[in-house]
Amino acid sequence: MKYIDEYRDREIAHKLLARIAQRAQHPWVLMEICGGQTHTIMRYGLDELLPRGIELVHGPGCPVCVTPLEMIDKAVELASRPDVILVSYGDMLRVPGSKSDLLSVKAQGGDIRLVYSPMEALRIAQANPQRSVVFFAIGFETTAPPNAMAVWQARHPGLTNFSVLVSHVIVPPAIRLLLTQPGSRVQGFIAPGHVCTVMGANEYKELVREFRVPIVIGGFEPVDLLQAVLMLIEQLEAGRAELENQYSRSVLPEGNVPARRIMHEVFEVCDRKWRGIGAIPQSGYRLRPEFAAYDAEQRFGMEVGGVDEPAECISALVLQGKKKPYDCTAFGTRCTPQTPLGAPMVSSEGACAAYYQYRRHTVPS
Numbered sequence: 001m002k003y004i005d006e007y008r009d010r011e012i013a014h015k016l017l018a019r020i021a022q023r024a025q026h027p028w029v030l031m032e033i034c035g036g037q038t039h040t041i042m043r044y045g046l047d048e049l050l051p052r053g054i055e056l057v058h059g060p061g062c063p064v065c066v067t068p069l070e071m072i073d074k075a076v077e078l079a080s081r082p083d084v085i086l087v088s089y090g091d092m093l094r095v096p097g098s099k100s101d102l103l104s105v106k107a108q109g110g111d112i113r114l115v116y117s118p119m120e121a122l123r124i125a126q127a128n129p130q131r132s133v134v135f136f137a138i139g140f141e142t143t144a145p146p147n148a149m150a151v152w153q154a155r156h157p158g159l160t161n162f163s164v165l166v167s168h169v170i171v172p173p174a175i176r177l178l179l180t181q182p183g184s185r186v187q188g189f190i191a192p193g194h195v196c197t198v199m200g201a202n203e204y205k206e207l208v209r210e211f212r213v214p215i216v217i218g219g220f221e222p223v224d225l226l227q228a229v230l231m232l233i234e235q236l237e238a239g240r241a242e243l244e245n246q247y248s249r250s251v252l253p254e255g256n257v258p259a260r261r262i263m264h265e266v267f268e269v270c271d272r273k274w275r276g277i278g279a280i281p282q283s284g285y286r287l288r289p290e291f292a293a294y295d296a297e298q299r300f301g302m303e304v305g306g307v308d309e310p311a312e313c314i315s316a317l318v319l320q321g322k323k324k325p326y327d328c329t330a331f332g333t334r335c336t337p338q339t340p341l342g343a344p345m346v347s348s349e350g351a352c353a354a355y356y357q358y359r360r361h362t363v364p365s
C-alpha cells in the first residue's frame with residue numbers, strides 16, 4: 001500500500017477483523033503504547049469491532065501526560081519572570097501544574113510563545129538578545145533529536161540567551177516497568193512506530209527476550225493497528241514471543257542513525273520521573289555536562305520539591321492500562337477538556353481526551 005487512504009480502507013479493515021476473529025481462540029489483553037494510536041482506536045471504534053475477549057488497554061505514550069507536575073511548575077515559574085520568554089508546544093499551555101498553568105500565566109502577561117519546532121525558539125532568541133529565551137523541551141525519542149539539534153546549533157553561533165527546560169522520556173524502560181509490576185495483565189504490546197523510526201526496531205529485542213512478550217511495532221492508521229493486533233494474536237495463539245515490524249514502511253532495524261547521533265551527542269540517559277507513575281530508572285534524557293550552559297534548571301537555579309496530583313485524578317492507573325478513563329469519577333463532570341484536572345484530558349494524545357472526544361463515557365457493550 002502506498003497512499004494514506006488505503007490505510008483507512010473499510011474493506012481492508014473488515015478483512016483484517018475477520019482474520020482476527022478466526023485466529024483468536026483465547027482472550028488476550030494488548031496494550032498500544034502511543035496516545036496517537038489510542039486516538040485512532042477511539043476515533044474508528046476499533047476496540048468495539050474486535051472479537052469479545054480481545055481487550056485493548058492504553059499505555060503511557062502521551063508526552064504531555066507524563067511530563068511531571070514539577071516540570072510544569074518550573075515552566076510556570078520561568079514564564080512568570082519578566083526577563084524570560086518561555087517557548088513551548090501548544091499542548092502544554094493548559095496542562096495543570098500544582099497551582100497554575102501556562103495559559104493563566106500568559107493571561108496575566110507572561111511572555112509565552114507557541115511554536116511547532118525548537119528551531120523557531122532559536123530564532124526568537126536571536127531576535128531578542130536582551131531577553132532569556134527558554135524552550136520547554138518535552139517528549140519521547142521522537143522530539144529529542146530536533147531539540148538536541150537546537151541546543152547544538154545554539155552552541156555553535158554562541159547564542160548565550162537560549163536554554164532548554166528538558167523533560168524527555170524514553171519508551172522501553174516504561175514497558176519494562178509495566179511488565180515487572182505485580183498483577184500486570186498485558187500480554188502483548190503495540191510499540192510506537194514514530195519512536196521506532198528514530199530509535200530502530202532493535203531497541204525492543206531485549207524486552208521480548210527477557211520477558212517472553214510479543215511486541216509488534218505499529219503505525220497509526222486503522223489498518224496499521226488492526227494488522228498489528230492480528231500479528232500479536234497470531235503470535236500469542238501460537239505461543240510465540242517475537243519482535244515484529246508492522247510499520248516497516250518507516251522503521252528500520254537501526255532507526256535514523258544521524259538523528260540518534262545528534263541526540264546522543266547532546267543528551268545522556270538519566271532517571272526520570274513520569275507524571276503520576278513516579279521515577280523510572282534510566283527512562284529519560286538530560287543535557288550532557290558539556291551542554292550545561294544551556295540547561296535552564298541550572299541557569300535559573302531552579303528547585304521545586306515533590307508535589308502531589310489531585311487526589312481525584314487516576315491518570316497514573318489510566319496511563320498504565322489498569323483503568324479506563326470512564327472509571328474515573330471526575331471524567332466528563334469535574335474533568336473535561338475545558339476544565340481539566342489531569343494532563344490526559346488536555347493533550348491531543350491523552351486517553352481521557354480521546355474517550356471524551358469520541359463520546360466513550362461508559363464501558364463498551
Ligand code: SF4
Nearest residue numbers: 313314328335342352
Ligand atoms: S478524567 Fe481527568 S481526573 Fe480523571 S484520570 Fe482523566 S485526567 Fe485525571
